Amino acid sequence: MIKKSTVIENLKTLIYALVIAIIIRSLILQPFYIPSSSMELNLLVGDRLFVTKYSYGYSKHSFPFSPPIFQGRIFKKNPERGDIIVFKTPSDNRTDYIKRVIGLPGDIIQFIEGKLYINNNELLSTLLNDEELLYCGNQQINTSTFEEKLPNGKSYIVAYRNDVSFQNSDKYRVPENHYFFLGDNRDCSKDSRFLSEVGYVHHDNLVGKAQILFFSSNSRKGSIFQFWKWSSILRFDRFFKKIK
Helix, strand or coil: CCCHHHHHHHHHHHHHHHHHHHHHHHHCEEEEECCCCCCCCCCCCCEEEEEECCECEECHHHCCCCCCCCCCCECCCCCCCCCEEEEECCCCCCCEEEEEEEECCCCEEEEECCEEEECCEECEEEEEEEEEEEEECCEEEEEEEEEEECCCCCEEEEEEECCCCCCCCCCEECCCCEEEEECCEHHHCCCCCCCCCCCCEEHHHEEEEEEEEEEEECHHHCCCCCHHHHHHHECHHHCCEECC
């Protein structure tokens, strides 16, 4: 017969472990899963990554279920252009998106003939491949990939569709305390260009900075429970890879 004291001790251990896990998840590290192809080639569907919660300070969105325990943001730090960030969409303050910061407060962002401009200056963009097959949902699309360089010197790879691509836009003027995000797979991304769905993201909606991939699997090849297929399902070259 199990002693009452043993049950109580086991319950205490479970509660302590749960509290520690919540503290770590809220204040230090939180794992995230990539469900869409909006950030290819840099983040793939099936990537699991760690996001640092302390990178930009803490708001209610740092905690599970976004409890209204305080207003604003404490220990606030500003993102840099090029950071890949998880944020809560302004439309519902609940859904997690992951995109790259392109525009800072006060910036003017515009697309002209498919070229990206920040504050009326065209970004340096170098063609890498004009026939790169990427996924957009379950569909494969033919893209051209470029190395794009931001004014602060940070560079990364972006992709544009070869058939129908986003060409021209009005000027996006980033409000105070807000940021402008874009997906790296430009024509397969709902981001700040879509003002009614995402739009400008307030600083309080930032959840954390994407830092490292710790696991990656290709669900199109099969389930990770099919261990006999691991050589084709698991992307071993992406394990514990720093995110740029």
